[in-house]
Amino acid sequence: MHLKIPIHTLEIHVANACNLTCESCSHFSNNGHKGVLSLEEFEKWCAPWTGKITPKHFRLLGGEPTINPQLTAMLLRAHELWPNSKICLTTNGFFLDRHPGIYEVLGKIGGELTLTKHDFTPEYDEKYNVFKQAVLAGKAKHNFSLNLEISYKRWSRRHKGEGAGVMPFNDGDPKKAFKKCACRRCHQLFRGKIWKCPPITYINLQKEKFPNISSEWDPYLTYEPLDPSATQMQTLKFFTTRTESICAMCPVSPQRFDKRSPLIPLGELNKANTPAA
Numbered sequence: 001m002h003l004k005i006p007i008h009t010l011e012i013h014v015a016n017a018c019n020l021t022c023e024s025c026s027h028f029s030n031n032g033h034k035g036v037l038s039l040e041e042f043e044k045w046c047a048p049w050t051g052k053i054t055p056k057h058f059r060l061l062g063g064e065p066t067i068n069p070q071l072t073a074m075l076l077r078a079h080e081l082w083p084n085s086k087i088c089l090t091t092n093g094f095f096l097d098r099h100p101g102i103y104e105v106l107g108k109i110g111g112e113l114t115l116t117k118h119d120f121t122p123e124y125d126e127k128y129n130v131f132k133q134a135v136l137a138g139k140a141k142h143n144f145s146l147n148l149e150i151s152y153k154r155w156s157r158r159h160k161g162e163g164a165g166v167m168p169f170n171d172g173d174p175k176k177a178f179k180k181c182a183c184r185r186c187h188q189l190f191r192g193k194i195w196k197c198p199p200i201t202y203i204n205l206q207k208e209k210f211p212n213i214s215s216e217w218d219p220y221l222t223y224e225p226l227d228p229s230a231t232q233m234q235t236l237k238f239f240t241t242r243t244e245s246i247c248a249m250c251p252v253s254p255q256r257f258d259k260r261s262p263l264i265p266l267g268e269l270n271k272a273n274t275p276a277a
């Protein structure tokens, strides 16, 4: 019998779509991707790994996870599958009211909610303040952990362009890029396999939606994620490897920028098609 390998964070997209359009989303979720995970798929993807690894944090996100009608059931199931992990939910909050029992469940499983804020305009604040109050009331009653994350404060580009015109930075210095990487501990569970980080995972959704993306992505599209059939040594090596050659696609000095309002619908953004300063 093997000991389970402890890892920092494992994340899973329970919805690929998002209601916001944050430019340069590291999950490519601002590009109109579709699909929600069913509870059956969720179990099928997780089950082969529960005897092999113990994530300190198992995070349900997307896209926007509250688009998934089975979210509350998934949080409960996640706790059953990984009882020693902190079960976390990251959401922009707009649809939390579609899940009436969610605060109670988060309290019951000792979970953590991260509410991300993606803009600072009065229009955004007006909406945000409504669901923030609901979250604070939920926390007061059910005592789950809460992070209020002001995402736009540290926003930087992870790739250039969007849609079919998306391009990697290809700065060619994987070591430096990894050092500056905000998602270096965010392994992804996707289609039953484990991937190093969000960009290397969800570039596949981008390629499926926009088959003509630049051939500069080709070396990254052949990346091989960790399969559940991997030996314990292979699994250990995967999780302890820091820089990989794929990190060459990322920026060596990511610059913070003010993105356009994430409330602008995708269709209107496409029409404007002008890069932000």
Ligand code: SF4
Residues within 6 Å of the ligand: 018, 019, 020, 021, 022, 025, 026, 027, 029, 030, 062, 063, 064, 092, 118, 262
């Ligand atoms: S809220 Fe913004 S950053 Fe988060 S998944 Fe949606 S588009 Fe990406």
Ligand code: SF4
Residues within 6 Å of the ligand: 177, 178, 181, 182, 183, 184, 196, 197, 198, 199, 200, 244, 246, 247, 248, 249, 250
């Ligand atoms: S490829 Fe490397 S540097 Fe780029 S996001 Fe993934 S882990 Fe970070």
